[in-house]
Amino acid sequence: MITMTTNTPTTTKDQPAATTAPGLIPLPPASARITAVIGAATTFASTFLAWTWTEAFPGNLTISGYPGGLQVLTLTGALLTLLFLLSGQGIRGLRWLTPGGTNSPVLLLALGTFAVTWFAVGAIAVELGGLVNLEPGGWIAAVTSLLLVIAATALPSDLPADDQRPATGTWKRLLHSFKAPEPGRAAPLPAWIEVLTIAAACGAGLIVFTYGIGTEYGQLFIGFLILTGFGAPALQRSGLVRRFSTLSQKHRNVTITAAFVAAAAFPFTQESDTYTSVAVSILIFATVAVGLNVVVGLAGLLDLGYVAFLGVGAYTAALVSGAPTAALGIQFPFWAAVLAGAVVSMIFGVIIGAPTLRVRGDYLAIVTLGFGEIFRIAMQNLDGTSGPDITNGPNGIPSIPDLKFFSFDLGEPHTVLGVELGRFANYYLLMLLFTALIIIVFRRSDRSRIGRAWVAIREDETAAGAMGINSFRLKLMAFALGATLAGIAGTVLAHVEYGVHPDGYKFVHTVPPNSAFLLAAVILGGMGTVSGPLIGAALLYLIPAKLQFMADYQLLLFGIALVLLMRFRPEGLIADRRQQLEFHETGQLDVPKDSATGLTKTEA
Amino acid sequence: MTTATPTPPAAEAQPAATVLSATGVTMRFGGLTAVQNVDLTVNSGEIVGLIGPNGAGKTTFFNCLTGLYTPTEGTVSYKDKVLPHKSHLVTQAGVARTFQNIRLFANMTVLENVLVGRHTRTKEGLLSALLRGPGFRRAENQSEQRAMELLEFTGLAAKRDHLARNLPYGEQRKLEIARALASDPGLLLLDEPTAGMNPQETRATQDLVFAIRDQGTAVLVIEHDMRFIFNLCDRVAVLVQGRKLVEGTPDVVQSDERVVAAYLGTPYEGDTSAETAPEDGPEDTTGTTSTKDTEGGTA
Ligand SMILES: Nc1ncnc2c1ncn2[C@@H]1O[C@H](COP(=O)(O)OP(=O)(O)OP(=O)(O)O)[C@@H](O)[C@H]1O
Numbered sequence: 001m002i003t004m005t006t007n008t009p010t011t012t013k014d015q016p017a018a019t020t021a022p023g024l025i026p027l028p029p030a031s032a033r034i035t036a037v038i039g040a041a042t043t044f045a046s047t048f049l050a051w052t053w054t055e056a057f058p059g060n061l062t063i064s065g066y067p068g069g070l071q072v073l074t075l076t077g078a079l080l081t082l083l084f085l086l087s088g089q090g091i092r093g094l095r096w097l098t099p100g101g102t103n104s105p106v107l108l109l110a111l112g113t114f115a116v117t118w119f120a121v122g123a124i125a126v127e128l129g130g131l132v133n134l135e136p137g138g139w140i141a142a143v144t145s146l147l148l149v150i151a152a153t154a155l156p157s158d159l160p161a162d163d164q165r166p167a168t169g170t171w172k173r174l175l176h177s178f179k180a181p182e183p184g185r186a187a188p189l190p191a192w193i194e195v196l197t198i199a200a201a202c203g204a205g206l207i208v209f210t211y212g213i214g215t216e217y218g219q220l221f222i223g224f225l226i227l228t229g230f231g232a233p234a235l236q237r238s239g240l241v242r243r244f245s246t247l248s249q250k251h252r253n254v255t256i257t258a259a260f261v262a263a264a265a266f267p268f269t270q271e272s273d274t275y276t277s278v279a280v281s282i283l284i285f286a287t288v289a290v291g292l293n294v295v296v297g298l299a300g301l302l303d304l305g306y307v308a309f310l311g312v313g314a315y316t317a318a319l320v321s322g323a324p325t326a327a328l329g330i331q332f333p334f335w336a337a338v339l340a341g342a343v344v345s346m347i348f349g350v351i352i353g354a355p356t357l358r359v360r361g362d363y364l365a366i367v368t369l370g371f372g373e374i375f376r377i378a379m380q381n382l383d384g385t386s387g388p389d390i391t392n393g394p395n396g397i398p399s400i401p402d403l404k405f406f407s408f409d410l411g412e413p414h415t416v417l418g419v420e421l422g423r424f425a426n427y428y429l430l431m432l433l434f435t436a437l438i439i440i441v442f443r444r445s446d447r448s449r450i451g452r453a454w455v456a457i458r459e460d461e462t463a464a465g466a467m468g469i470n471s472f473r474l475k476l477m478a479f480a481l482g483a484t485l486a487g488i489a490g491t492v493l494a495h496v497e498y499g500v501h502p503d504g505y506k507f508v509h510t511v512p513p514n515s516a517f518l519l520a521a522v523i524l525g526g527m528g529t530v531s532g533p534l535i536g537a538a539l540l541y542l543i544p545a546k547l548q549f550m551a552d553y554q555l556l557l558f559g560i561a562l563v564l565l566m567r568f569r570p571e572g573l574i575a576d577r578r579q580q581l582e583f584h585e586t587g588q589l590d591v592p593k594d595s596a597t598g599l600t601k602t603e604a
Numbered sequence: 605m606t607t608a609t610p611t612p613p614a615a616e617a618q619p620a621a622t623v624l625s626a627t628g629v630t631m632r633f634g635g636l637t638a639v640q641n642v643d644l645t646v647n648s649g650e651i652v653g654l655i656g657p658n659g660a661g662k663t664t665f666f667n668c669l670t671g672l673y674t675p676t677e678g679t680v681s682y683k684d685k686v687l688p689h690k691s692h693l694v695t696q697a698g699v700a701r702t703f704q705n706i707r708l709f710a711n712m713t714v715l716e717n718v719l720v721g722r723h724t725r726t727k728e729g730l731l732s733a734l735l736r737g738p739g740f741r742r743a744e745n746q747s748e749q750r751a752m753e754l755l756e757f758t759g760l761a762a763k764r765d766h767l768a769r770n771l772p773y774g775e776q777r778k779l780e781i782a783r784a785l786a787s788d789p790g791l792l793l794l795d796e797p798t799a800g801m802n803p804q805e806t807r808a809t810q811d812l813v814f815a816i817r818d819q820g821t822a823v824l825v826i827e828h829d830m831r832f833i834f835n836l837c838d839r840v841a842v843l844v845q846g847r848k849l850v851e852g853t854p855d856v857v858q859s860d861e862r863v864v865a866a867y868l869g870t871p872y873e874g875d876t877s878a879e880t881a882p883e884d885g886p887e888d889t890t891g892t893t894s895t896k897d898t899e900g901g902t903a
Pocket residue numbers: 591592600633636638656657658659660661662663664665704
């Protein structure tokens with residue numbers, strides 16, 4: 001590839017769009033385009049052939065004319081690539097797909113298709129012991145997807161070459177060809193079309209999520225991650241994401257309703273409770289991450305013991321919800337249990353926050369880390385031997401009775417709209433209400449005088465003080481609000497999991513929820529946003545659940561992933577409009593940070 | 605410059621009420637005495653300058669006034685009330701400031717920066733933010749209206765949705781002033797408001813400071829640009845090595861030999877020409893002299 005890039009001038013001459021930088025591989029754009037179309041179409045077709053001869057490889061890739069398993073992913077990738085290619089050609093009726101960049105999304109999708117196909121072929125060869133296990137269909141798919149990628153890299157890049165800093169070297173030019181212009185202003189559409197578009201986008205989101213959560217074996221999930229990993233940036237480059245966010249700002253209520261309906265529709269797409277139980281765990285985990293985002297993302301307080309507040313809520317609910325072994329032996333109605341969990345969590349938040357929020361930065365992280373562990377160990381020891389018998393120590397409080405609203409027992413399956421909803425589906429829908437509540441709390445507090453003050457403190461605490469913000473009070477408010485939200489989620493968690501157990505609230509553990517994963521979900525997803533922690537939490541929950549073969553290396557991989565993320569995308573997957581300054585702070589200070597305590601610290 | 609001419613009578617009409625009075629302010633850092641026994645008053649309707657060589661303790665003195673530092677000795681009072689040593693309470697009381705090294709909320713928009721400045725003059729709490737009642741909306745609208753007024757006033761209205769960190773340097777300084785004004789202060793402290801500005805921007809800032817004074821806010825300003833200070837100020841105090849050396853009208857201070865010696869070791873007159881020569885326009889020189897005359901006349 002590198003040697004081929006030398007004679008570009010000859011090929012660029014006959015090209016009308018002289019402003020765009022030529023592709024990595026010197027092919028005339030027209031032939032590149034045709035080759036790419038052929039590559040995408042044949043890759044698409046190859047998924048209808050058998051890729052292997054035995055059903056030993058999961059997903060049954062042996063039937064001609066019926067794509068299965070990983071073939072479906074290749075098919076989807078190839079089809080999308082084809083559509084975007086044709087849209088870039090200016091085919092009528094498809095233009096709307098690429099209001100922004102045209103070639104960069106094609107390149108990304110082509111790479112995604114290629115990666116999924118080669119992953120599938122490689123997995124077959126490795127798993128079944130050799131390339132002989134590939135049927136001709138597998139070979140064809142591999143070759144055609146390679147052709148597609150090569151042709152896609154030959155497409156000219158969407159943005160003209162930067163004359164000031166010309167991209168030299170293959171790697172830099174490749175990076176340059178991933179860049180795309182912002183889409184222009186959309187022509188106004190009739191309102192009902194816009195509303196339908198929003199609904200369709202939410203439906204598509206539901207389909208992608210349902211597919212991901214329903215992947216039955218590890219290889220398929222990896223394939224799914226690969227394809228979405230390339231597909232999401234492709235959508236962003238194409239300008240569709242920007243279009244959607246413009247639309248959703250215009251019809252905010254419609255978008256919120258549509259997203260909520262799509263989320264509520266999830267249990268109706270499931271035949272059994274298997275994946276609904278995963279979904280309800282994801283939902284709880286994600287909701288707690290949104291709550292943590294108030295503390296970390298908005299107010300900039302590094303809380304390493306946040307899971308303890310989830311635990312406080314869960315234990316409170318367990319104690320007052322009529323579990324046979326609970327020390328209190330009382331049974332509140334559910335709303336009262338939620339309220340109790342919220343209030344007790346808030347009190348703990350204030351007790352922990354009041355002494356520690358007076359100091360800045362690292363101290364808070366250490367104190368919260370300590371508190372998280374103290375909570376767990378205390379729960380373990382309040383068992384009647386080393387302390388008063390409140391929590392049953394290591395046994396936890398099991399057998400919390402299922403919730404009943406009037407005669408509706410959440411523990412029993414019910415048939416709604418012809419679909420049988422099991423226990424977890426019931427709790428999923430209940431939890432969804434709390435998720436919506438917590439998202440509303442997050443958004444409303446963010447867009448207010450209080451939220452602005454939090455962000456101001458995060459950005460520059462000294463300047464915030466000079467603007468009349470009582471930073472201690474506001475930080476305490478953020479901390480207590482975060483604790484309250486976690487406590488609310490904890491009360492549902494206790495019911496979903498039938499009980500509480502001290503080991504569920506560790507600082508770090510291989511399964512979520514734990515403080516490290518919660519923080520990672522916020523940072524991975526994007527601080528200060530709602531969708532960031534939701535996506536981050538879903539990923540961090542699903543990856544360990546689906547890829548159990550890497551359980552031994554999980555924390556190692558987790559650490560590596562975070563390091564890479566911080567290196568290449570410190571703002572997280574979803575960037576907040578006001579991006580994090582913390583990681584880039586260079587400002588010189590007029591006063592030392594700790595002027596209030598009279599200490600002269602050497603923080604720059 | 606035109607704004608300067610009508611004001612002296614207005615300033616004289618109100619008997620000069622003391623806005624700020626600092627008495628015996630001393631600030632020691634370990635063995636280093638950065639500010640030593642400094643007295644300073646600012647009267648309403650006044651623009652007071654604070655000058656001195658680098659490291660003289662000017663910023664430290666500001667930090668003592670605004671509660672960022674707790675002075676080792678001395679008290680600071682605003683309109684006859686002793687100011688507490690907490691910066692947010694000082695702002696609440698009515699003293700706002702800007703910073704020598706710009707400290708905007710870099711990742712917030714221009715409008716949001718000014719809205720943060722409104723914090724002390726609004727009181728909608730968390731509950732009202734969550735419930736979003738009519739009162740909340742009204743307060744938000746009013747804050748936004750006031751913020752937009754200030755952005756018009758400082759000429760930043762067109763940039764309301766830009767991130768603060770994307771503004772050019774001069775506009776960042778202006779935004780700091782707008783943000784400080786958002787708290788409706790009775791006294792505004794400016795720490796080197798024209799540092800890094802070109803001559804046009806400096807002149808615009810001068811007009812801005814006059815306009816702020818005309819709106820009834822007293823101003824205390826630190827600056828190294830002597831022409832700016834002597835054009836602008838009713839009174840100038842000179843700080844050298846933490847002590848107040850001289851205080852008086854620009855004329856008095858300019859001709860004081862101790863100041864000249866402490867500052868430069870060479871006569872001030874010679875330095876003015878050296879300092880102003882590169883940036884001097886002919887129309888500018890006349891403007892300077894005329895303002896100087898009016899300022900001198902009031903004293
Ligand atoms: N927090 C601190 N700890 C120790 N010494 C300090 C501290 N703040 C300021 N100083 C010292 O106090 C002296 C006065 O500094 P200050 O920043 O007030 O000077 P300045 O008059 O504002 O100078 P410039 O014109 O350069 O801004 C300097 O010697 C400085 O090093």
